[in-house]
Amino acid sequence: METLLVERGAPLRGVWSITLNRPESRNAMSLQMVRELRTVLTEAQAATDARVLVLRGAGGHFCSGGDIRDMAAALGRTTEAPEALAEVNAAFGELCVAYASTGLAVVAVVEGSVMGGGFGLACVADVVLAVPSATFRLPETSLGVVPAQIAPFLVERLGHAEARRLAVTGARLDGRAALALRLVHELHEPAELEGAVSRVLSDILLCAPGALAATKALLARARFEPPASLVPHAAAVFARAALGPEGTEGTSAFLQKRKPSWAPA
Numbered sequence: 001m002e003t004l005l006v007e008r009g010a011p012l013r014g015v016w017s018i019t020l021n022r023p024e025s026r027n028a029m030s031l032q033m034v035r036e037l038r039t040v041l042t043e044a045q046a047a048t049d050a051r052v053l054v055l056r057g058a059g060g061h062f063c064s065g066g067d068i069r070d071m072a073a074a075l076g077r078t079t080e081a082p083e084a085l086a087e088v089n090a091a092f093g094e095l096c097v098a099y100a101s102t103g104l105a106v107v108a109v110v111e112g113s114v115m116g117g118g119f120g121l122a123c124v125a126d127v128v129l130a131v132p133s134a135t136f137r138l139p140e141t142s143l144g145v146v147p148a149q150i151a152p153f154l155v156e157r158l159g160h161a162e163a164r165r166l167a168v169t170g171a172r173l174d175g176r177a178a179l180a181l182r183l184v185h186e187l188h189e190p191a192e193l194e195g196a197v198s199r200v201l202s203d204i205l206l207c208a209p210g211a212l213a214a215t216k217a218l219l220a221r222a223r224f225e226p227p228a229s230l231v232p233h234a235a236a237v238f239a240r241a242a243l244g245p246e247g248t249e250g251t252s253a254f255l256q257k258r259k260p261s262w263a264p265a
Contacts, residue, residue: 001021001036001040002032002036003020003021003022003030003032003033003036004018004019004020004021004033004036004037004040005017005018005019005021005058006018006019006040007019008047008049008050009049011197011198011201012198012201012202012205012264013049013264014049014050014051014052014205014264015051015052015053015054015201015205016040016044016050016052016053016054017054017056018037018040018053018054018055018056019056019057019058020033020055020056020057020058020062020063021058022058023057023058023059023060023061024059025064025067026057026059026061026063026064026112026113027057027058027059027061027062027063027064027113027118028063028064028065028066028067028068029063029065029066029067029092029117029118030067030069030070031067031070031088031091033067034091034092034095035091037095037099038094038095038098040053041053041098041099041102044104045102045103045104050104051104051105051204051205051209051212052104052105052106052107052201052204052205053099053102053104053105053106053107054107054108054109054197054201055106055107055108055109055121055125056108056109056110057110057111057112057118059112060111060112061111061112061113062108062109062110062111062112062113062114062118062121062122062134063113063114063115063116063117063118063121064113064115064116064118065115065116065117065118065119065139066092066116066117070088071085071088089148089149090149092117092120092149093148093149096120096121096123096124096149096150096153099121099124099125100124100153101220102216103209103212103213103214103216103217104213105126105127105204105207105212106124106125106126106127107125107126107127107128107129107197107200107201107204108121108122108125108127108128108129109129109130109193109197110122110128110129110130110131110134110184111130111131111133111134111190111193112133112134112135113135113137114130114134114135114136114137115135115136115137115138115139116137116138116139116140116147116150117149117150119136119137119138119147119150119154119171120147120149120150120153120154122136122183122184123150123153123154123156123157123158123183124153126216127185127186127200127204128183128184128185128186129184129185129186129187129188129193129196129197129200130175130178130179130184130186130187130188131175131187131188131189131190131193132174132175132176132187132189133174133175134174134175134178134184135172135173135174136171136172136173136174136177136178136183137170137171137172137173138154138166138167138170138171139170140170141167141168141170142170147167151163151167154166154167156223157182157183158181158182158183162181175187186200202264205262205263205264206263206264207262208246208249208250208260208262209246209262210241210244210246211241211246211247211250214237214240214241218230218233218234218237221233246260246262249261249262
């Protein structure tokens, strides 16, 4: 990996820590970083030791958005390849979709700059922890471009009205404002942040991995379908889980007053 630091089993077994590692550019997201993030996700989804992905940024910043150099290079190729710029943009969109739809839990730990694509990554995470001094921005419209690929995730996370407001004002939010909008789920001072991360990870690891993935998939479907239409599908999902190895183990552990096999020792 050229743009990421990846630690498996850190800080807890089952956790993969993924650090965006371009501190000289406040972790601007290059096309290389997009590819490497996709590669890590594919590897984690195929691994038996991955249950949670933790996204961070090196050097005191989460991510300052897309790398202008990649955009400039794509612009320079448009004469020979008219779709070059759209392809670069689509690659980031596909990254967001992949992380949003994974059955693994995704936790974002954010500080410093959270801009553009970094804002989008925060939106696709299941849990976002931040420090009060974090700065969230959507600068695209002020630069004459469009927050194209993160727009659906803005609407999903914040609702249509708030997404519109932030987009037309070029949003500039601190951690407290992001918490009020529920873009951020918890806010902690820097000295307390790692303790909060450990607590959240411990809570996630108490959940059965298969049940967690099935729940995420059901919640994603519930966004677009009325409850009545989901009753048969939800019942089938529940029965499959209850009759499967996790359901059997979870019930036995509860009755025997012990931790289930998937919980940390």
